[in-house]
Each structure stands twice: as C-alpha cells, then as structure tokens.
Amino acid sequence: MNLGNFSVSLAVKDIHASRKFYEALGFTAFHDQSQHGWMILKNGDTVIGLFQGMFEKNMLCFNPGWDNNGQDIDPFTDVRELQRQLKARGITPVKEVDESTTGRGHCIVVDPDGNPILLDQHR
Known part of the structure; x- marks a missing residue:
C-alpha cells in the first residue's frame, strides 16, 4: 500500500512564531498559506506542515x-481506494x-x- 508523500502536521498556536522557530532549525517554507492558517516547510527531504486553528492535535x-x-506523481493510489483497502484490513x-466522488x-x-x-489527496 503506497500512501503517498509523508509529513507531520503540527497544530500550532501562533503560525508566525512557529515558522520563525522552524526556519531557525533550517526549514524553508515552500507553500505559504499563512493567511489561511497553514504552511508547508521543508528541510532536505523532511516535510512538516504548520496548521493554526485547524486541528486539535498533531497528526501524521x-x-x-x-x-x-x-508535485504530482503518476500513477498513484486514489484516497478512496486506500480507504477501501484499510477497511478490508479492519481499520475503520x-x-x-x-x-x-x-x-x-x-x-x-x-x-x-x-x-x-x-x-x-489534493488532486
């Protein structure tokens, strides 16, 4: 089962303070939607997302x-198919x-x- 790109989504209290902190660790924002409460940062192959007011807690x-x-990759397994496979394995x-859809x-x-x-899935 190929789930796609992996990142850690962090529920943050202040997206700008969090960005400053993670940039000090060497991360660079490559998808900044901070006006909407979220952004994606990268350090090498490591990807994290900062989400203010969107999630109760951190998640994979x-x-x-x-x-x-x-960037888009093909082929890939659609999220609906992944959901069917997970259900078949007993994960609800x-x-x-x-x-x-x-x-x-x-x-x-x-x-x-x-x-x-x-x-x-974004596409």
Whole structure:
C-alpha cells in the first residue's frame, strides 16, 4: 500500500512564531498559506506542515499523488481506494472520504494510541 508523500502536521498556536522557530532549525517554507492558517516547510527531504486553528492535535499526514516537493506523481493510489483497502484490513476511518466522488478528498484513521493519521489527496 503506497500512501503517498509523508509529513507531520503540527497544530500550532501562533503560525508566525512557529515558522520563525522552524526556519531557525533550517526549514524553508515552500507553500505559504499563512493567511489561511497553514504552511508547508521543508528541510532536505523532511516535510512538516504548520496548521493554526485547524486541528486539535498533531497528526501524521500522507498525500496520495504527491512527491515530497508537492508535485504530482503518476500513477498513484486514489484516497478512496486506500480507504477501501484499510477497511478490508479492519481499520475503520473516523472520517471517511465519499467513495462516489473523484479528485480531492481525505479520510482520517486513528492508531491504537489515539494518534490521528490523515490521508489527504489534493488532486
């Protein structure tokens, strides 16, 4: 099962203070949507997302159809197919993607320790 690009999505209180901190660690913002409360930063192959007011807690994130530069890849496994495969393996999403749709969509599963995992397809 190929889940796509991996990143850690951090629930932050102040996106500008967080950006300054992570830039001091060597990260560079490559997708800045801070006016909408989020941005994606990168340090080498490591990708993190900063999200202010969008999530209750930090989560693992996978982006089907994207590489670690946010560029489209083909072929890829659609999030709806990933959801079907997860259900077949006994993993029930807490938020499901509508399987009758196409394109963008997301689902969320939670691991046994309560850590949310977001499968977020942007195309």
